[in-house]
Amino acid sequence: MDYHVKDIGLRGMGKKRIEWAELDMPVLRKVKENFSKKKPLKGTRIAACLHVTTETANLMATLKAGGADVTLCASNPLSTQDDVAASLVKDYGIPVYAIKGEDNKTYYKHLNATLDKKPNITMDDGADLVSLLHTDRKSLAAGIIGSTEETTTGVIRLKSLAANKILKFPVIAVNDASTKHFFDNRYGTGQSTLDGILRATNRLFAGSTFVVCGYGWCGKGVAMRAKGMGANVVVTEIDPLKALEAVMDGFRVMPIADAAGIGDFFCTVTGNLNVIRKEHFVKMKDGALVSNSGHFNVELDLRGLKAASKGKKVVREFVEEYAMKNGRKVCVLGEGRLINLAAAEGHPASVMDMSFANQALAADFLVKNGKKLSNQVYVVPEAIDKEIARLKLAALGMKIDNLTSEQKKYLASWEMGT
Numbered sequence: 433m434d435y436h437v438k439d440i441g442l443r444g445m446g447k448k449r450i451e452w453a454e455l456d457m458p459v460l461r462k463v464k465e466n467f468s469k470k471k472p473l474k475g476t477r478i479a480a481c482l483h484v485t486t487e488t489a490n491l492m493a494t495l496k497a498g499g500a501d502v503t504l505c506a507s508n509p510l511s512t513q514d515d516v517a518a519s520l521v522k523d524y525g526i527p528v529y530a531i532k533g534e535d536n537k538t539y540y541k542h543l544n545a546t547l548d549k550k551p552n553i554t555m556d557d558g559a560d561l562v563s564l565l566h567t568d569r570k571s572l573a574a575g576i577i578g579s580t581e582e583t584t585t586g587v588i589r590l591k592s593l594a595a596n597k598i599l600k601f602p603v604i605a606v607n608d609a610s611t612k613h614f615f616d617n618r619y620g621t622g623q624s625t626l627d628g629i630l631r632a633t634n635r636l637f638a639g640s641t642f643v644v645c646g647y648g649w650c651g652k653g654v655a656m657r658a659k660g661m662g663a664n665v666v667v668t669e670i671d672p673l674k675a676l677e678a679v680m681d682g683f684r685v686m687p688i689a690d691a692a693g694i695g696d697f698f699c700t701v702t703g704n705l706n707v708i709r710k711e712h713f714v715k716m717k718d719g720a721l722v723s724n725s726g727h728f729n730v731e732l733d734l735r736g737l738k739a740a741s742k743g744k745k746v747v748r749e750f751v752e753e754y755a756m757k758n759g760r761k762v763c764v765l766g767e768g769r770l771i772n773l774a775a776a777e778g779h780p781a782s783v784m785d786m787s788f789a790n791q792a793l794a795a796d797f798l799v800k801n802g803k804k805l806s807n808q809v810y811v812v813p814e815a816i817d818k819e820i821a822r823l824k825l826a827a828l829g830m831k832i833d834n835l836t837s838e839q840k841k842y843l844a845s846w847e848m849g850t
């Protein structure tokens with residue numbers, strides 16, 4: 433089997449960690465059980481471009497149990513867990529092309545290697561495979577039944593392709609499922625981002641000023657958890673509604689130009705580029721710690737920072753200290769790449785359980801319905817979304833109420849008023 437991983441000898445620990453994650457993925461386990469019996473993906477070639485983590489490994493095993501022929505590459509050069517990649521190859525028989533710290537050229541070589549398998553379905557986290565299928569690898573697009581997309585940034589790119597009427601196949605926006613973004617983006621990003629910042633710095637949040645740029649689902653999660661750890665949270669936003677929401681959630685809201693001078697920690701989660709720029713870096717306090725948890729490493733203007741500094745040095749794993757021309761120091765964590773996966777292990781298994789159950793069932797849906805769909809971005813069918821919520825609740829041992837027939841009738845009527 434062809435593959436490219438850092439060290440196949442790392443497989444032992446990788447396998448143990450994959451099995452540990454599986455323990456907290458009851459919904460995906462159920463999907464895997466059904467897939468093993470029914471083999472709904474038999475004969476389907478799936479190319480996945482996802483963060484190579486223990487949770488992704490369990491998704492890959494689920495797709496394989498469903499009969500798919502799966503190949504995996506990394507969706508970010510810094511997010512691969514090399515032991516997991518090794519175990520996937522040796523213990524699960526899945527070709528993986530991913531090495532933590534790979535350069536841009538290798539990153540794309542790996543994406544192309546998964547496309548060389550001529551997939552029928554692609555699974556993206558950031559839309560890089562779909563992007564290749566619309567540029568360098570156009571000739572393979574005709575063989576694609578459909579694609580799935582894991583993250584907000586990817587969905588934005590895909591909607592742009594669809595709006596320009598150039599999307600070549602249907603895509604399921606897994607990110608937009610309620611059982612995905614309400615939980616993964618908020619609680620997953622909230623916890624794993626603080627985990628990444630802590631592992632990189634081992635600094636105290638209590639009493640600090642923590643600036644969160646962006647108050648989407650991810651920003652909400654980061655702000656909520658930073659507050660929970662005792663930080664004074666400041667939110668920056670460009671959307672008046674989200675800004676108002678942040679105010680009413682109890683946070684101070686101000687432009688980044690004002691926040692720059694007061695933050696001890698900064699974290700961008702906007703999905704946009706150059707959110708913290710040179711004019712902001714030069715205002716920062718000595719020792720400010722700056723990170724990004726958005727999908728791409730474009731949110732921090734590192735070129736601007738470089739121009740405002742005399743040089744930089746690595747002072748700790750995942751921490752680069754820039755010596756500013758104004759005499760202060762500014763530290764960038766994880767090279768400005770998503771800190772939760774660069775310095776920590778990404779979202780915990782319990783939330784990825786729902787995200788990846790959506791991925792697996794979206795692939796099943798595409799096999800059954802792909803040919804009937806047009807070249808648009810689709811949401812995960814509500815029935816799948818609700819079923820995942822039901823299964824998760826059951827796994828958590830929670831019961832809920834049912835509507836009485838009187839209540840159902842009331843909800844369907846208009847006659848009863850004041």
Ligand code: ADE
Pocket residue numbers: 482483484485486487488620624773777778779780781784
């Ligand atoms: N995105 C964020 N956390 C992740 C994880 N643990 N696995 C895969 N993708 C992720």
